[in-house]
Amino acid sequence: MYLKDFTYHKPQTLIEACRILEQCNNGSPIAGGTDILVELKKGLRQNEEIVSLMEIKELKTINENGSELIIGSCATHNEVLKSSLVKKIIPALSEAASKIGTDQIRNTGTIGGNLCTGASCCDMAPILIALNASVEIVSSTSKRVVSLKDFFIFHKETSIKKGELMTKIIVPIPQSNVGTSFEKFGLRETASISVASVCVSITSDGNICTDSSIVIGAVAPTPRMSKKGSEILNGKKINELAKDSALLKSIGETVVKDSLPVDDLRGSAEFRRQLVNVLTQRAVVKAAKRSINYLIE
């Protein structure tokens, strides 16, 4: 096992990075390298040119503008996880980041890399989609903002085109009446790929769920929203969302219908359907509780 030779670029600016990517033959950006170096070593991909993003400082910042949290695409998982800003305004994001890989992986792997790899089991996508996040994508000549729910096209296929880079993840800061929770099922306690994951975000008004989103991971070619699940949830009373209730079960079963799981090493499609059902119910209960916590406080 070895890394084939490649040409290494270390641009100082974003524009320069985009230009190199545009011009080079079969190039790839590298952020933390935790996915791309594995794929290169295994021979699953061949890149003749590698463009390092480490010198582009603007890609590493995490800040807010009053209504949005803006995370640079090259912030590492641990930087997101440990950011006091993130913990303060969207703690569920920090929680999701803590479920990724190992400390070593979280110290190098980045949030942008996690999304751009385009794996359906990507652990940051469900919560970001649930929170209606978008990503900024730039090229040397243009800039566009894409809603994250439209970003994923298929397994390992995203809307990023040649010469483009993801620069930031823009997350609308949820109001205090929004509760979010992320449930992940891996085969080990830590350091395992999601067999299935579900993120639920609930907006409540008093005791009523006024809006919601449910996003499932690792059970379809891309992270996927379950609109039908949300439709059932919306308008329901929070205190009716009790464990083992018929309502909760119907939400779980409905979300399962929006999944498109496959059999793989980690579990069969049927097992994944069962997991989606259970995880959905758990995430709904938790998110519902969190959405009304502000009332109690």
Place this chain on the structure above:
Amino acid sequence: MKLLIKINVNGTEYELAVKPSTTLLDLLRNQLLLTGAKKGCELGDCGACTVLLNGKAVNSCLVLAVEADGQNVLTIEGLAKGEKLHPIQQAFVEKGAIQCGFCTPGMILRTKAFLDEKPDPSKEEIKKELSGNLCRCTGYTKILEAVETSKAYLRGEEPGEIEYQPQKSAMNLSVVGKRLPKIDAPDKATGRAIYTDDIVLPNMIYGKLLLSPLPHAKIKSIKTEKAKALPGVKVILTGADVTDLTYGTSPPRYDENVLAKDKVRYVGDVVAAVAAIDEETCYKAIKLIEVEYEELPAVFDSMEAMKDGAPRLFDDKYENNINTRVDHHFGDIEKGFAEADYIKEARFVGNRIYQNPIEPHCAIAEWDRHGRVTVYTSTQVVHYVHHQLSRVLNLPLGNIRVIMYNCGGGFGAKAATNMLEILSILLSKEAGCPVKMRFNREEMYLYGRGRHKQYIDLKIGVKKDGSITAVKQKAVLEGGAYSSFGIVSTYYAGSMLPTLYKFSNYKYDGYRVNTNLPPCGAMRGHGTPHPRFAFESLLSMIADDIGMDHIDIRLKNAMEPETRTCNDLDIHSCEFKACLEKVRIKSGWDKKKGKLPKGRGIGIGCGGFVSGAGYPIYRSKFPHSNAIIKVQEDGSKAVLFVGDADIGQGSDTVLAQAAAEAMGISFDRMSVVSADSDITPIGFGAYSSRVTLMGGNASKMAGEEVKKQILSIASEMMNIDAENLDAQNNMIFEKTNPDNFVPWDVAATNFFSKHGPLVGKGHYSPPEGLGGNYKGAAVGTSPAFSFSASVCEVEVDVETGKVKVLNFWDAHDCGTAINPMAVEGQVEGAVVMGMSETLLEDEVFDSNGKMRNPDLHNYLIATSADIPDIDSTIVDSYEPAGPFGAKEVGEGATLPVLGAIANAVADAIGVRIFELPITPERVLNAIRSKAK
């Protein structure tokens, strides 16, 4: 093109030219020769390469060296200041947190980064935070203790001593029975311990293997011209270039070619070997070798392979692919079942698993100009490698030197001669320079030699009172393409059952079947864990059916001392009942069994194993273990030379303790040289849990010989008869008046001055005539047997099927524990490895026989976050055949685990899982099928 980087490593600024594709790990290891960062998986899964980059832990295998430009790197070599260990290193050494040591540098650095950030983490936080560093030896338990101790040291506190009640048999001993840190632990904690892959010889080149991409095919032709033309390629060998002599592990089944001759039998079979200036060139050359195959039909399942007309792996032998057949009948099985009041039978299915030592296999060969070759290799069995190389290469033993410096874990994966050892020698001979060969993680899985997957049909008959009247077992072992240890595995699958419970009517039918998959071999517990899982499961099912407590039915049938089993094995010391009683009390069994809430369960499993095989692998009259002790001329140190290999289990330490006790000196005066065929007398090596008993006896005997000589010189000095003198704690004293003494080193100096070298030698052979007279009677014989009982408590998430093992209470009869801390380390490691194989591990192949999970990303093993609390007890016991009463613990401790977990899960969910691993999916399916 190389790029210039500036990097600060351990406080030193370097300006280095690196290729962009060089990883930080390769830069550290190859350019700076800082080999403390280890290459375990190369894909960011194991954490053995962990270093601190600007204070943060990273997998240096997944960091490009160019990306570390301008940054600070701390490796294990930079942690200790001078000779003084860093407090974390100190804690790891003292607490027994280091076994093979291969994961240790990464583990210590990760601990440092973590404690720097958070000085007082909780136990749960520590478990989670260390989960990026895999350890296969320790079961993480002592590592967690070491982190707790580190916390205290870093706060400037002295942690309290562990309260330990010595065994009765160790009460009057001064070195044996002590919880001493391993003799090699400081070197392993500082990155100084040298493993084979850390060795770089002048003018050394590298070798790699071309592996078959097909599961079964005839080789029509091999063309190597293009590969040979690649710049940097030195030698290419194919089947035509090597001997026709086949090799393997068991002499009746030598069926492997050094390189494939006419056909390949599995994806991963070895077709050609390349030596070149670096590994990268080797890989490129391998792609240029053109092999024309004629594909043959293949078979992957043992049941299919046995059928008439199934594709045959060997045309000339193993009819119906049945490579080994065992037909044993003891007592009268019909009569036994006729006497039973209740009979139950069931089929159990095991899993195909791999040892996964964190250190990959590696060998380096170097020829001198006198026709002698030296091989450095990561092996458990220096002598068997030596013997087999002599046979395959047609060289006398004296022309081969085999050295094992440190071995990063084996568990059976390194218990035989492998192709790296043979081919590095052949390539080196052709190239005229040293050649290093190593497996990467995928190649390790493909080389295989892991646990056979067994299909077991088990039937047990009992009386109303629970006493067993008859046992019938049929085991089909899926063996993969070659024999390896398989003949022995098949016998072991049957022979160990009668050692734990008393029964006199026993029928065993064993079949080992070849398939077009990687060869299976000997893994911890060798052949026995799956039958034991089946037996412990079925016994508990029977107990339920006849309304008996699970521990009571075991006590009813438990083996007793001085018993001859139905298959002619002689049990001497046996404290199995004490083990059962101990875990019953410690686990709170009587309060918990049948009384836990839904989803919680408790279960018992038991086991026992040989303390060393009674007979060698090949016919030989040599003593099985041998030792020489050479005392320094001033008596300040005694050096113990033993052939047996310390693979992390701590045998160097344990054997030195036995020798020191026998000589009457303290442990700090011991030094050990082991596993070097030129320097150390032969020891058959670290397999079949043999070293403590056999190596221990040899070391003790050598020590006694030294003691005899030193007492005689002291007798002259003190003018007292030697029989009235004794030696202990570095003093030689009058037995009736200990105040009359001479220091041991003064006597030793005197001895050397008068008589020259003070040397003792010892040897050990098992008693002659062990076992019965039937075919295969040798397998299972041993001078002594261990016994153990384990209770396990689990929590099952009944909605997802996930099993969390909460607690393990283990009691082990290992005779006198020569080093109780090392015994606990073996038990904890065995519990976690056993838990991992019961719940997580399984090799998966696609329909063309290609392994789908040959890595540590998809083949999951337990991390620190998964482990239960483990409480291990060593019961009072004394084995007359063992040194100071000692016997085995290494493999026996694995055996109870599978059954204990299976029984606990059954208790928790009310339905039984018959197939391993017990995955969430299987649990959920079982729960659902019960609900229907």
